[in-house]
Amino acid sequence: MTLYRANPKHGVAWITGGSSGIGRALAKDLASKGYAVAVSALADDPIDTLIVETAQMPGHVKSFPCDVTDETGMAGTAAAIEKDMGPIVLAVFNAGNYIATPGEHLVVRDFRRSFDVNYFGIVNGLVPVVEHMRVRGRGHVVLVGSVTAYSGWPTTAAYGGTKAAINILAESLKYDFDKMNIRVQVMNPGFVDTPLTEKNTLPMPGLMPVHRASRRMVRGIEKGGFEVTFPYRISWPLKLLGLLPRPICRWVIGITTGWRARPLNFDRKLPGAADQPSDQAS
Structure with a gap:
């Protein structure tokens, strides 16, 4: 039996973190493909302009505000979408944040907040959606991951940890999801020009415009396999780098990011640390 792949004729696409960045661009692209798109973001991140921009497209967009860290709220949102718009056939769990974690400024709440949004923000929606499916x-x-899942990078102890966990989550669930005719994919983009990457203090080679990243994701949804990663000129070298002995891998990353020459800074936090507002958009 061929594993199911979402089709706009079958029902609704639900996107979390859809007020900006990749989520917003993806909502527009899916609406252009004919999907009825349910977009979730925090209540103070309205998507009114997105609804207007997609009004003349073959599909349409409707807002379902929700905090992905609210387990009960996410289950209620999934139920509301099913009741108001129809069956969810495609769920894109995209909401995420980035909080820099330099080794000399570790804060427990930064790690907890990262996992609450990036990892449990997926789980809180995945559980009720999969039951319907x-x-x-x-x-x-x-599930939206990142190329930072492939190996440890400076300041990504929290963020990269969540993305590695997302990849393992997807791999582990695939065994049983395949038996239930539920396709699971993990998207591992490189650097994409979004409000989230503006917090990043590291060099960002191959930075992609958000509209190009969204189109790659749509192509992956329509034709891709288990993992969709892009751009290849960044993702595949990083994959190969992760296969090297760890000391060599860390040496290369330290040189390419300039981190080996960076002095420790005990007087101030890097941009994106705990005093930086959190995001629910990727």
């Missing part, structure tokens, strides 16, 4: 006998879920 299991009953119907088909579904398609997309």
Whole structure:
């Protein structure tokens, strides 16, 4: 049996973190493909302009505000989408934040907040959505990771840790999801020009415009396999780098990021540390 792949004729696409960045661009692209798109973001991140921009497209967008860290709220949002718009056939769990974690300024709440949004923000939506899909006998879920999952990078102890966990989550669930005719994909983009990457203090080779990243994701949803990663000129070298002995890998990363020459700074935090507001958009 061919594993199910979402089709706009079958139902609704739900995107979390859809008020800006990749989520917003993806909502527009899916609406242009004919999807009815349910977009979730924090209540103070309105998507009114997105609704206007997609009004003449084959599909349409509707807002379902929710905090992805609210387990009960996410379950209620999934139920509300199903009741108001129809069955969720495609769920893209995209909401995320980036909080820099330099080794000399570790703060427990930065790690907790990162996992609450990036990892449990997926789990809180995945659990109720998959139950609906299991009953119907088909579904398609997309978990948004990052190339930072491939190896440790400076300041990404929290962020990269969540993205590595997302990849393992997807790999582990695939065994049983395949049996339930639920396709699971993990998207591992490189650096994309979004409000989230503006917090990044590291060099960002191959920085992609958000519209190009969104189109790659749509192509992956329509035709891609388990993992979709882009751009290749960045993601594949990073994959190969991760296969090297760890001391060599860390040496290369330290040189290419300039981190080996960076002095420790005990007097101030880097941009994106705990005093930086958190995001729920990627």
